[in-house]
Amino acid sequence: MLAQQLANGIFLGATYALFAAGYALIFGVLDILNLAHASIFMVAAFVCLTIVLAGFPLWLGFLVALVVAGLIGVILDRVAFAPLRRRNAGTLVPLISSIGFAIVVEAVIRGIYGVNDRQFPEAVRTAPPLSLGPVTFTLFDLAILGAALALMLVLAYVMRATKIGRDIRAVAEDRIAAALLGVDIEKTIALTFFIASALGGAAGVLVGLQYNSVTFDMGGRIELKGLAVIILGGMGSVTGAVLGGFILGVTETLAIVFVGSSWRDAVAFGVMFLILVLRPGGILGRRALRTA
Amino acid sequence: MPDFLELYTRYRTVVDQIGINAILALSLAVCLRAGQLALAQAAFMGIGAYVAAITVVTLRWPLAAGTFVAIASAAAVGALLALPVERLRGVFLAIATIGFGEIVRIVAYNLKITGGGDGFNGIPPLLSTPWIYAALLAIGAIFFALRGSRFALAMQTTREDEAASQGVGIDTGRVRVTTLACAGAIAGTAGVLYAFTNFFLTPTDFAFGRMEQILVYCVIGGVTSPLGAVAGATLMTILPEAFRFLRDFREVTNGIVLLAVIVFAPGGIAGLWKR
Known part of the structure; x- marks a missing residue:
């Protein structure tokens, strides 16, 4: 039972x-x-779903979804963040403009696909069950974990x-110094958004497959969990976030198992509240704040 | 004026929503005026709504007593919340308070006295539109009366430069506790009004989605301006109703207006006015 829950935790944690x-x-x-x-x-989950329902293989849907997610990330930066960077708008305003972008994206998807739950075809998800000692899972669970780890x-x-990667880290460390050393700031930021959004999109496809449910509001469930995770790992630390x-x-x-x-x-x-109050630098501490 | 009456009965829920949303926006405006990005308004509202419903409906208290206890509970929770998060600023304070809001929602979902996930049903409609707007006016009047007071100035200096305000003898810790208590009381009032005009409550009424909307009202209004916050709440509540013909696409207008205001009118509605 405990081993099974640990395994489930790892499958869940990967996404x-x-x-x-x-x-x-x-x-x-x-x-x-x-x-x-x-x-x-x-x-991304909807893009993959649409491609699969059109009869194309899952891996193709996954790759296209990643690219589309990355491109939307670049558009997001141009629309919601780039104009604010030029006038040093602080922390509150970019947060709100990203909410504005999210409202538009969600409304468009809701308008196109409606509010009902969508499923992947059963054939895509059928996989032989495997067992490892007391733990059982399917080849499909394993594939999701594998895809997440590979990414x-x-x-x-x-x-x-x-x-x-070096450019991104340089911009994170000190934007002005990086610019002086010849790093193209805007291009690097655009690439950062592409990579970050493609990863988020990949997570969307995998979660959609895991639960076999794709809805216009599926992001709400993970949005705040994601906040908890980056607080746990120390804001801005990618290694910390993965951990x-x-x-x-x-x-x-x-x-x-223990509390229901x-x-x-x-x-x-x-946990997120306690970490913020007791150890605001996250589990890896302040030092991890700027490392990739 | 029969036309006016007919219009009111038709749009009554929207009229009520505008008033309640404006009160919620004022609650956040208090925090933002003191430079505190504390995003627990939806939770304060939930506390006010549930305490009012439990005391008045379940325990059969008189409306006035239940309302008083509900608003006082929300204010007390606000003040208590300020203590553990006293070292947090900016985004970190925002995230901690969002986390607090989620915990409140999950507790409401799991308790028996709140009705859990099924919701709290059968709340009599003891309040109506005039009460909502009377409360809004009263809160607005308090804002107006306090606008040049020592406390208002202390809030403003705390926002602009915390170290400097401590230097001139302002207890910024106390400013923070008082600010959150006021925000709690105001949002708690909105919660009471919501409870007695909506028949039933569910935990999702007070989830992060609501908090995002409140934040949007304030930013559209011009972040710290109380009148702007009320205008922002009015505009953003009416827009999706006016664009009902867009059906499931209708929220698009809210997103586009929000982005346009941030990019082209950084001061929000209040900023346009000043120009």
Whole structure:
């Protein structure tokens, strides 16, 4: 029972981690809370669903959804954040403009697809059950975990070993110094939004598949969980966010065992509140704030 | 004026919503005036609504007593919330208070006395439109009366420069506690009005979506301006109703107006007025 819940926690945590990695990346680079992240998460699930329902294979839907999510992220930056960067608008205003963008995106999707729950075709999700000792899961669960882990490894590689990653880290550290050293700030920020939103989109597709439910308001459930995760990991730390995602996933599934499923969300927000009050730098501490 | 009466009966819920939303926007405006990005208004509103419903409907208290206890509870929760978060600023304060709001919602969802997820049913319509607007006017009058007071100035200096205001002898910790208590009382009042004009309450009425809307009213209005906040609440409550013909797309207008105001009119409605 406990082992099963731990495994469930890891499956759940993988999607939290993926979602929060994108959230944290944007906070780390721009110091803004992007409340439109969850709406891009949702759009990606719809893009993938539409492609699959049109008869194309799932992997194609997944890839297209990632690219579309990334592009919407770039548009988000141009529409909601770039005009504010030019006039140093503080923290409140970008937060609100991201809400504005999210309202538009959600209304459009709601207008196109309606308010009802959508499902992937059963054939896409059928997979043989596997068991590992006392733990049972399906090949499909494993594939979701694998996809999430693979994307996080790609992110780690991009951030550490490529020019794009170095530019992003330089802009996060000191925008003016980076500009002086020849980094194209606007291009780097656009790339940051592409990467972060593609990750959020990937999380959306995987969550849609995991629960087999795609709705226009599916982002609301993960939006605030994502906040809890980046607080847990230390705002702006991508490594911390990934770690925080798995910790929250496992904590939540254990909470189901010990305090009952209706209280599980209180655990997430209780932990988040306590960490903010007692240890505002997150579990990795302040030092992790600016590292990728 | 029969036309006016007919119009009122037709749009009564919208008229009520405008008043309640304006009160909620004023509650957030208090916090923003003191530079506190504290986003627990929806939770304060929920506390006010549930306490009023429980005392008046379940315990059969008189309306006035229930209302008083409801508003006092919301104010007390506001003051108590200010203590643990005293070191948090900006986005961090926002996130902590959002987390607090979620906890309140989840507690309401799990308790028996609140009716849980099924909601609190059968609340008699003891209040109506005139009460909502009387409350709005009263709160507005208090804002107006206090506008040049020591406390209002202390809030403003705390927003602009916390270290400097401590330097001139302002107890910023106390300003923060009082601000959140006032915000709690105002949003609690909105909650009481909501409870007795809506027949039933569910925890999702007080979820993060509501908080986002309140934030939007204030920013549209011009962040710290009370009149702006009321105007913002009015505009953003009417818009989706006016665009009902867009059906499921209708919220698009709210998003576009919001983005346009932020990008092109940074001072909001209050800023346009001053120009």
